[in-house]
Amino acid sequence: MISQKLDSSTSRYWEEHRNKLSEPPTLNQLIFFIENQINLLEKIEENRKINLKSKETNNNNYNNKSTNYIIQSNSNQIQSNHSKCSLCNENHLLYTCETFRSLPTEVRIEKAKNLKVCMNCLRLGHTDRTCKLSHCKYCKARHNTLLHSELERSAASNPMPGADNVAFSANFEHSNTASFILLSTAMVRVRGADGTKHPARVLLDNGSTANFVTDAFSSKLGLSRHGTSSTTITGINNQTSYSTQSCNLTLESYYGNYTVDLGCLILPEVTKVLPSRFIPRTHVPLPSGLHLADPTFNIPSVVDILVGAEIFWQVLLHNTIDLGKNQPTLHETKLGWIVSGLVAYSPRLQSQSHFCSLIKNDVNFNIERFWELDSVPLKHSLTNEENACEQHFLHNTYRNDDGRFVVSIPLKRDPQILGDSLQMAISRFLSLERRFQSSY
Numbered sequence: 001m002i003s004q005k006l007d008s009s010t011s012r013y014w015e016e017h018r019n020k021l022s023e024p025p026t027l028n029q030l031i032f033f034i035e036n037q038i039n040l041l042e043k044i045e046e047n048r049k050i051n052l053k054s055k056e057t058n059n060n061n062y063n064n065k066s067t068n069y070i071i072q073s074n075s076n077q078i079q080s081n082h083s084k085c086s087l088c089n090e091n092h093l094l095y096t097c098e099t100f101r102s103l104p105t106e107v108r109i110e111k112a113k114n115l116k117v118c119m120n121c122l123r124l125g126h127t128d129r130t131c132k133l134s135h136c137k138y139c140k141a142r143h144n145t146l147l148h149s150e151l152e153r154s155a156a157s158n159p160m161p162g163a164d165n166v167a168f169s170a171n172f173e174h175s176n177t178a179s180f181i182l183l184s185t186a187m188v189r190v191r192g193a194d195g196t197k198h199p200a201r202v203l204l205d206n207g208s209t210a211n212f213v214t215d216a217f218s219s220k221l222g223l224s225r226h227g228t229s230s231t232t233i234t235g236i237n238n239q240t241s242y243s244t245q246s247c248n249l250t251l252e253s254y255y256g257n258y259t260v261d262l263g264c265l266i267l268p269e270v271t272k273v274l275p276s277r278f279i280p281r282t283h284v285p286l287p288s289g290l291h292l293a294d295p296t297f298n299i300p301s302v303v304d305i306l307v308g309a310e311i312f313w314q315v316l317l318h319n320t321i322d323l324g325k326n327q328p329t330l331h332e333t334k335l336g337w338i339v340s341g342l343v344a345y346s347p348r349l350q351s352q353s354h355f356c357s358l359i360k361n362d363v364n365f366n367i368e369r370f371w372e373l374d375s376v377p378l379k380h381s382l383t384n385e386e387n388a389c390e391q392h393f394l395h396n397t398y399r400n401d402d403g404r405f406v407v408s409i410p411l412k413r414d415p416q417i418l419g420d421s422l423q424m425a426i427s428r429f430l431s432l433e434r435r436f437q438s439s440y
Helices: 008-019 027-057 061-082 105-115 150-156 215-221 309-315 363-372 384-396 421-438
Strands: 165-167 179-182 185-191 197-204 211-214 226-234 240-253 259-267 305-307 316-322 329-333 336-344
Touching: 008 027, 185 215, 185 336, 197 215, 197 240, 197 309, 211 215, 211 240, 215 240, 215 259, 226 259, 240 305, 259 305, 259 309, 309 316
Parallel strands: 165 226, 197 305, 211 259
Antiparallel strands: 179 336, 185 197, 185 240, 211 305, 226 240, 240 259, 316 329, 329 336
16 A cells, blocks of 8 residues: 555556565565665755755856766665664664664764754754754654753743643752741631531742632631532643632631632642741731731641732731841731741751642542543532523422323513514415415
8 A cells, every 4th residue: 555655657666665575565675775765865855955056156067967967876875875773783774773762862963963964854964954854752852852852842842821721830848958948827717607617827929820719618608619620730740630619608807807719619628838937926927916817837737728919919018027137028918917938947857848838649530530521510500590490490390180290391581572564474374385286
């Protein structure tokens, strides 16, 4: 089937080559023959361009004949030279060489430059500028796929998330250091479905473009959940997780009358406990008389809700207190004073855990997400139209004596607004009926 796709000239050469074989040709022999023909035609094309340049500068017929002779004499050498690997001199091409493919990418690039092969197709006789073969299948640049570097790929990729993507900021600590970073946490009240107010710990993150709540806390509140179209959540190193449900909740401050309604994506876990280790209050010289947004900012605790940049800048006020060098900063917010920044603290145990505000996908999570994509929520908040349709069905659908169900069509508006259209339709029907009768 492959040989039938060849052009007439190549097909003729293939038939001549096949007749010289003692056994029926294999697929590898056909591919090897085609590659040799490609190399031959590329070399002839390159020499043809050289001939055209020399012809413009010298119109001597003798020179033209000698040039044609050079092309013919080199044609027989192309198949033998190009079929040899430039690295190990075996009877295969460089990009199929196992020795070459086993090298690291950086070493391959250096080898290709030293061997003076085309960086695009890894063949001798031309450069990547004149190469007519395809580009890298990863980044579409003019180099061979075997020479593709992940650094180039990450630089060429689009760093901006899609329309249905949301971003997560990342935070980490250096191990074996005498400093520690506190993040902005606060305690709030959240109203449940039955009106009961539950305490919740929130993380204020101005690097997030969305709000998040844990699945456990959402279930505790008993809130109605809404299905989402598998929202993609992107974080550090382009790591992704997914959310298929969301809910709406109301936050209330412990200090003042500040309340805010949030739409939150539901995740199994927002982040690990914050802070990642206990910090004695004696290491943070807090002024007296301040209402802290999170009185337990120094105790590792679970984060129930992550509040994104939209709400972060709404609650932030102008007053700040700098506690000095190697000490955190206090920021006044509508939720109270938040404590965030560096703390100079060197515990006895130097082992520390690194943390990032990103959910890492595992097998169990992917399996759960697979089943949640087409799952029906346990609770569904109906719209006004859906409620009206449901009430119409309950009051107007019944079963008659024949066992048939009688269903009334729900209408948004009174059918009287259509006017006297019934009589008009009947008149047109009778007129059409009379026309049919007169035609017979």
